[in-house]
Amino acid sequence: MKYLFILNDAPYGTERSYNALRLARNLLKKGVGQVELKVFLLGDAVACAKAGQKVPQGFYNIGDMLGMVCRAGGQIAACGTCMDARGIAAADLIDGVNRGTLDELTEWALWSDKEFVF
Known part of the structure; x- marks a missing residue:
């Protein structure tokens, strides 16, 4: 099954x-070999991919x-476009995340069998 997550x-x-990433991780874990998954970050969600996030001890780290x-x-x-509006460069992103269009x-929407929008 092919899943697209839009955050x-x-x-x-x-x-x-x-919560979106918790579900995405669980789908990949439970559906090993059966699941293909893509995540597209829009609007304020592009900040999820900013490298170097520092959070209080015991708090989740989205990066x-x-x-x-x-x-x-x-x-x-x-x-x-959302990255540009927020002053985030491609070099600021964590490894594995690409600048998208x-x-x-x-x-990706045409490719997917199911979409989740958070």
């Missing part, structure tokens, strides 16, 4: 991005969670 919320302040999705075989892109998101 819109900032990494902290709400738990939408956190680390994205890295776990990448290492489990997920593909992640951050909207380039609306055309790429469109292709």
